[in-house]
Structures are given as C-alpha cells and as structure tokens.
Amino acid sequence: MARSLSPRRKMMMTLSAWTVALIIFFPVLWMILTSFKTEVSAVASPPQLFTADWTLDNYAEVWARSDYPRFFWNSVVISVGSTLLGLAIAIPAAWAMAFVPGKRTKDLLMWMLSTKMMPAVAVMIPIYLIFLRTGLIDTRIGLVIALMLMNLPIIIWMLYTYFKEIPAEILEASRMDGASLWGEIVYVLTPMALPGIASTCLLNIILAWNEAFWTIVLTTTKAAPLSAFIASFSAPQGLFYAKLSAASAMAIMPILILGWFSQKQLVRGLTFGAVK
Amino acid sequence: MATQSSRLAARLMVAPSVIVLLVWMAIPLAMAIYYSFRLYRLISPERTGWVGFRNYTWFINSPEFWMAISNTLLLVGGVLAITIVFGTLIALLIDQPIWGQGPLRILVISPFFVMPPVAASIWENLFMHPQNGMFASFAQGLGMKPILFMESYPMASVIFIVAWEWLPFATLILLTALQSLSSEQLEAAEMDGASAVSRFRYIILPHMTRAITVVILIQTIFLLGIFGEIFTTTQGGPGSASTTLPYMIFKQAIAAKDIGRAAAGGIIAVILANIVAYFLMRGIGRHLDA
Amino acid sequence: MGQITLNQVRKSFGEVDVIPGVDLDIKDGEFVVFVGPSGCGKSTLLRLIAGLEDTTSGTISIDGKDATALPPAKRGLAMVFQSYALYPHMSVKKNIGFPLKMAGMDPAEAEKRIQRAASVLNLTNYLDRKPGQLSGGQRQRVAIGRAIVREPAAFLFDEPLSNLDAALRVGMRQEISELHQSLKTTMIYVTHDQVEAMTMADKIVVLNAGRIEQVGSPLDLYHNPKNVFVAGFIGSPKMNLIEGPEAAKHGAHTIGARPEHITVGDGPWEGVVGLSEHLGSDSFIKVDVPGIGIINVRGSGELGVHHGDRVKLNPAGKIHRFDANGLALA
Numbered sequence: 001m002a003r004s005l006s007p008r009r010k011m012m013m014t015l016s017a018w019t020v021a022l023i024i025f026f027p028v029l030w031m032i033l034t035s036f037k038t039e040v041s042a043v044a045s046p047p048q049l050f051t052a053d054w055t056l057d058n059y060a061e062v063w064a065r066s067d068y069p070r071f072f073w074n075s076v077v078i079s080v081g082s083t084l085l086g087l088a089i090a091i092p093a094a095w096a097m098a099f100v101p102g103k104r105t106k107d108l109l110m111w112m113l114s115t116k117m118m119p120a121v122a123v124m125i126p127i128y129l130i131f132l133r134t135g136l137i138d139t140r141i142g143l144v145i146a147l148m149l150m151n152l153p154i155i156i157w158m159l160y161t162y163f164k165e166i167p168a169e170i171l172e173a174s175r176m177d178g179a180s181l182w183g184e185i186v187y188v189l190t191p192m193a194l195p196g197i198a199s200t201c202l203l204n205i206i207l208a209w210n211e212a213f214w215t216i217v218l219t220t221t222k223a224a225p226l227s228a229f230i231a232s233f234s235a236p237q238g239l240f241y242a243k244l245s246a247a248s249a250m251a252i253m254p255i256l257i258l259g260w261f262s263q264k265q266l267v268r269g270l271t272f273g274a275v276k
Numbered sequence: 277m278a279t280q281s282s283r284l285a286a287r288l289m290v291a292p293s294v295i296v297l298l299v300w301m302a303i304p305l306a307m308a309i310y311y312s313f314r315l316y317r318l319i320s321p322e323r324t325g326w327v328g329f330r331n332y333t334w335f336i337n338s339p340e341f342w343m344a345i346s347n348t349l350l351l352v353g354g355v356l357a358i359t360i361v362f363g364t365l366i367a368l369l370i371d372q373p374i375w376g377q378g379p380l381r382i383l384v385i386s387p388f389f390v391m392p393p394v395a396a397s398i399w400e401n402l403f404m405h406p407q408n409g410m411f412a413s414f415a416q417g418l419g420m421k422p423i424l425f426m427e428s429y430p431m432a433s434v435i436f437i438v439a440w441e442w443l444p445f446a447t448l449i450l451l452t453a454l455q456s457l458s459s460e461q462l463e464a465a466e467m468d469g470a471s472a473v474s475r476f477r478y479i480i481l482p483h484m485t486r487a488i489t490v491v492i493l494i495q496t497i498f499l500l501g502i503f504g505e506i507f508t509t510t511q512g513g514p515g516s517a518s519t520t521l522p523y524m525i526f527k528q529a530i531a532a533k534d535i536g537r538a539a540a541g542g543i544i545a546v547i548l549a550n551i552v553a554y555f556l557m558r559g560i561g562r563h564l565d566a
Numbered sequence: 567m568g569q570i571t572l573n574q575v576r577k578s579f580g581e582v583d584v585i586p587g588v589d590l591d592i593k594d595g596e597f598v599v600f601v602g603p604s605g606c607g608k609s610t611l612l613r614l615i616a617g618l619e620d621t622t623s624g625t626i627s628i629d630g631k632d633a634t635a636l637p638p639a640k641r642g643l644a645m646v647f648q649s650y651a652l653y654p655h656m657s658v659k660k661n662i663g664f665p666l667k668m669a670g671m672d673p674a675e676a677e678k679r680i681q682r683a684a685s686v687l688n689l690t691n692y693l694d695r696k697p698g699q700l701s702g703g704q705r706q707r708v709a710i711g712r713a714i715v716r717e718p719a720a721f722l723f724d725e726p727l728s729n730l731d732a733a734l735r736v737g738m739r740q741e742i743s744e745l746h747q748s749l750k751t752t753m754i755y756v757t758h759d760q761v762e763a764m765t766m767a768d769k770i771v772v773l774n775a776g777r778i779e780q781v782g783s784p785l786d787l788y789h790n791p792k793n794v795f796v797a798g799f800i801g802s803p804k805m806n807l808i809e810g811p812e813a814a815k816h817g818a819h820t821i822g823a824r825p826e827h828i829t830v831g832d833g834p835w836e837g838v839v840g841l842s843e844h845l846g847s848d849s850f851i852k853v854d855v856p857g858i859g860i861i862n863v864r865g866s867g868e869l870g871v872h873h874g875d876r877v878k879l880n881p882a883g884k885i886h887r888f889d890a891n892g893l894a895l896a
Binding site: 167169170172173174175176177178179180183187188191192194 | 616617618637638639643644645647648649651652653654655656664665668669712716722
Binding site: 010013014016017018020021022024025027028030031034043045046047089090092093095096097099100102108110112113114115116117118119120121122123124125126127129130149152153156181206209210211212213226227230231241244245248251252255256258259260263266267268270271 | 282283285286287289290292293294296297300301303304305307308311366369370372373374375376380381382383384385386387388389390391392393394395397398399401402403407408410412413414416417440443444445448449451452453487490493494496497500501503504508521522523525526529535538539541542543545546549550552553557
C-alpha cells in the first residue's frame, strides 16, 4: 500500500525508519565492533563506537583456545542434516495433506504444531536417558534426529501452505499423462514448489543452527555445535568482553549472512500461508 | 476430489510423520509419567519406590510454582504485546515509500538470526552489566546510579531481551500483510472521508488479523519453552523472581537432582501447555489457511 | 479405437448423489459434448471417465475392457483442462513430451512426435519457451499438443475455452473441430455453453442435476427437445415457454415457441415492446403480452419496432407442447 509522499515527508519518514532500524540492529553492530577492540577499550567509559587500537587478536585467541572448526562443522552437519531428513519425511506428508485433504487434515496439522508446545524441559530427562542407552548421546546423528523431530511440524506446515498454492489440476494432468505417484512428486510437484522448499530449508537450517537446548543437553564434546560452543564460552565470565564478542560473532556470522541473503523468501515462508 | 487409491497413498505418506512425532512424544512422556510417581533422586539413587502423587503435591504446594506460572504467562504475554504493538508501528513506518527499504529490512530482521545464548549474553554483558555495560556508562554520565537490571528487574530484563529477538519476526510478517493491502482500498476510504486513524482502525487492522494470528500462534509456541535466555542471564533469580515453569523443572532436575519431582513438574507443564494449545488452536487456528 | 461405455455409473460425495446413475454409449471417433448448467455434474462425469474420481457404483469400459478400477494413467485417455494445467517449470517442448517420457518412449521417437504435434498446432517457434511466456491461445494449443502426442484412445476436454476471450474462443473452437476431423479420434468435450455444443458436437448429452436429460445430434435436440429443460437450454435466445390458458388451447401444460419462429405483424398475441436491441443482422425484442407474459422475438435486422410500440405477434413456426411433468407431447 505504498503511496507517494512529498519529498520532505519522504525524507522524514526515511530518517525515522532508519533510526528505528539502527536501534534494532545496534546490539549486533555493537557486538561486532567490540569484537575488534582490545579488552581495555571494550569496557571504556564512556563507550567508544570506534577505537584507534582495533585488533584481530580476539578472533585469533578464540580460534586458538577452542576447536572452532569442529563446532562449526558440527553445526553445519546438524542443521543441514536435520533439515534434509525432515524434508524427506515432510514432503510426502505435505503432499497428502494439500492434495488429498480429509475432514481431519486440519486437526492433524494442529496436532503436529501442538507437539511443539510441549516444553522441552519436561521430557529432558527421558530423552537424555533414551539417547544415553541407544548410544545417540553426543553424536551428530543423534542431534540430527532430535532437531529434525523438533522442527518437523514447522517443515510440514510450511510445505503444506506452499503446496496448497499449486493447482490440483496440474497434478491431475500429470496423472493423465501417465505419471505414477513418484513421477508426480519428483517431476511436477517438487520442481514447482522449489522456491517454497528452498525457503522451508532456510528457515529450518536457521532454527536448527540456533537451537540451544537440546544441543547443550545432548552433547558434551564430540558433536557439540556452535550453540554449545558459545554456552561454554560465556560460562567462565571473567569479563572478557572483546573475546566474548568475537566468539559470539563467530557463532552467529554464518547464519546471519545466510539469513541476509535469503530474507525475502524467508519472510514469505514465515507467514505460513496466512498472508499472501 | 480424489480416488480411493490416492486416499490410500495419502495415508501411507502421512504415516511416517505421524508415527515419528507420536513416538517422539509418547515414549518420553510415558517415561516422565512413570518417574513422576517414583522416588528418584540422583543424590540418593539407592532409595527408590512409589510415592503416589507426592511429587505432584510438592510441586503444586511449592510457593515457587505459582511464581513460575505467573512468570511464564508474563513472559509470553509481555513479549506478545511488545512485539505486536511495536511490530505494527514499525511495519507501518517501513511500509512508507522510503529510501533504502531493502537494506533497512536486512537490519531489522537481523536479531532473528542471533542464537538465544548470544542474544542474551550481548544484552547482559555489553548493555545491562552494572559496571561495564553501556547503560551503566550512560547512567554514570548523567550522574545517576547504574540500574541493576538482572537483580532489580529480572523479569522485565528477560522479557525485553526476548522481545528484541522476536520483534523482527512480528515486524516482517505484519509488513508483508500491510504490503498486500491494495492502495485502492485506502484511497477509497480516503475519498469516503475516513481519517488516518479510522483508516487504520477499519481497513488496515482488519486486513492484518490473519497476520497477527500467525504471529501469536508461532511466537507462543516458541515462547512457552523459553529457556536459554534465562539460563544465560538471571538463572531464574534473584531467588525465584525470574523462574518460569520450564526453568523451575530444570532446577529440580539439574540443581536439586530430583528426577521424580522434575518429571512431575514436566507433566504439569505438559498439561498446562495442552490447555494453552487447545485454546490457541480453537481460538485462532481457524484463521489459518488449513 | 476409442469406444466408451458407461453402465449405471453412480457417484456420490458422502450423502449427496452427484450422479445418480448414468448409462451412455460413446462410439469410436465420435465428438460428444456434455452440456448443462454449472453444477449439473458434467465435469464430474468427465473426471469419472478420466479416472480422476472413483465411481461409487457402475462400470466404465473403454474399448470393451472394464476400466472402472484402472488409474488414470492406465486408461489411455488424454485430457485438456480448463486452466490448461501446463507444467510451468518445463518448456513447451518438455510439456508436450512429458507423457512420452512417462511412457518411457525412445527419445528419438518422442522428438519426432513432438515436432509433428508442434507443426500441426503452429507451436514450432515456441518450443523453447516456458508456458508463462505464451498467450492464452498458445497455452491452449500446448495443452492440446500434450494430449495428442500420446495418440490416446480418446480426448477429454474440460471447458477448455472458458478462459479465453470471445474472439479467440471462436477460433479455437474451429481448430478443435478441425483437429477432430483430421485425427478422427473420440473426443468428449464438457461445456456450459450451448453454442459450443451445437457447433462442435456429433452428439450432445444434455445433463441436469446429474441426470442425462437427452442425447442426440445438435439439430435433433433443437427440433425435438424431449422435455422443457432441454427446450429451454438448447437454442439462443431461449425458447419462450408459456403456461396457463394459452398452453391449454394447444392441449398442453406448457407450450414453447422459439424466438426465431415468431413473426411480427399480424397475429393472435398483442403487446407492448419493452426492450429492443438492433444488431444489424438481427433484432431482438421483448414484448409484454397480457395474459401470456414476456415473449422474446428474434426478427430480421430491418425490423423497425422500438420501445413502447404496440405490436402483434404470430407464433408461425413449430409450437412445442409439454405435459405437466415437462415431457414433450407427440
């Protein structure tokens, strides 16, 4: 509903919108700036936006003191793995709900979503014990499974809303053209829903990357991703602000950049089909 | 709209999702129910046995419990209110024809990508810390005593941090809804003599109902389980001032090492979450496109 | 070959009988049009033949073989949808070739067939485009191309022209008719537009509320409608249907006179002209005749009557007579 404004009003609107946006963004910016300061200037009072003695030492020290590549790689494997596994289970389910809806379809979707409302803490001990006994504790595959299950309802819901936008006639046409169910899904549905599948993927990678409960509960060292890395870093405190900031930046940067590039598709997917 | 064979295929294709979710819920839940009736303390593992509802009555009679319930509701309600009100205002502002809308959206969405422990630690250390935080510096600059955020206003601080994390989500969804509103509708209303306020009240707000529904539903799902932010900042304190239900259960399990009580608390939390879920789904689920 | 027989085919959705039970014979090579008002079940009937819906009971056989339980892919039929249902992510060539790919046809042979179909449909220059870059008429042709490459036993068309504008519709109508003449394959065509039915069909099936009201050639339906519904549905403008004393004079409950069979001049009915439309080639007038009602008349372009004129009408042509149940009287 964008409408034209007089240049003066446009200027004012631009200024106020940018002010608000910068305030929202400021903590992230401040963290990034702090990560390049020495520990002394990081706590300087009054705070300095920029310092003369900027340095990369904090990053070097965090890198040296921790096994960042391993945490990073664990994060990648766990978030991408759980998303792909989730898609493999969710695509058929979303196909069924979108194109062969029954009276119970909506209830089923709501039930799936409601499983996400179950407080994770409530089942923390049982799941910890199950993982311990099955040897899944502190393994990447264990976290892939756990996070896939955490996010499965969201994946199904998002795919469902995307699939529903595809006209059923096109799938019927493929059936008339001799496609089997497999052909229908592989050659017609999936390529047509590719933008939707991509933004579902992105959101779930982000959710999995940022998950900080199960990743901490279910890992110790081997499979710990970046969320566990940062939790271990903030624990000793000691007021190493610059180093804490550097570690934080290293933990969030990959996903922040991915998110920046894909924010358009992401927001569209986040509306869950309720906003066109 | 379909044939029997496709309905059968549909059942088969939904089945894996339903089965894994059912298993993921049912088995841990069954175990939690079992433990909730048992005496099971990690400190004294040799003492076991059935204790009836004693774990439950301890939990409910604990003064911390009601505190935790009200804190949980305060957290969910507070964050929802802040994000929806400010999200709407910011969305209205960004929706104006301004320069640099693209980069501006990138700035606004950024907090959504920051993982909760990092978000909490940035705010706690770099901003709210009573000695070295930026707010303390400002207070000193103005000759005031620094505010002890985590000690004096623990719940408000946690709500503020969580609201910062979720504000982008609300803003961008509401913005998407705003942008789908046709300008013709607004122009027609203007021709009909509607003021800016009545245009908002009678045209823009009804148009955004579905978007607000989505914001409430999705945020509630995530907010009910908020844990990391409290763990990183106040640890539920001082005392139980910022203990939510999930955090109270966590304390029982990890600090008190009483698995039985923690399990009972978990079951109570599941029941309460189901009640919330029921009303949420009944109340606003119909707005969703399902 | 494309001979299709429906035997007591019934379809119900829950409690509702959409198709209460239909018998129909479609001969090989016939152009059959299902026509009726919206919601009459014509599309459902087509989808039952296609296999996109299950029959509740009854049998459908194609070329003598029972196809009732076969999935759509196994029936050897091709369908053109109302929305064309093209695959938006595939080029025109891939769209047309999709059924061949699904059938596992040798790519060289498939290529030959695609080229042949493209040249018949004037699509040769568009083979590399995506459906989104085509006009409505071209999309329609791609949909037809996708149907013909398979060399199906029969073509099914589900209101294929309703998304086109009026001028294009006439052109496509002729193209489909010509296609039928050259392929000589059975075609089943669903439409709500009786003009399409009259101009294209060898055989029209008039449906109403899931029942077949009448089956026959276009002119047969025009001249000898079996009942009031068919009489009113076939022909444009609609037949005038008159009840009451005027009908009783002819020994019927209802009588019908087509607008083009009524002349203006001298005659038994007298009334005032309400609306008059002069199209040059024809004139359409509505006359309010006391005791009978509004009578539509189609006259020549030179008919010089206007709003407010008092005229006399003569039902000179055939008077159709129907009994109280709406059935035609001999």
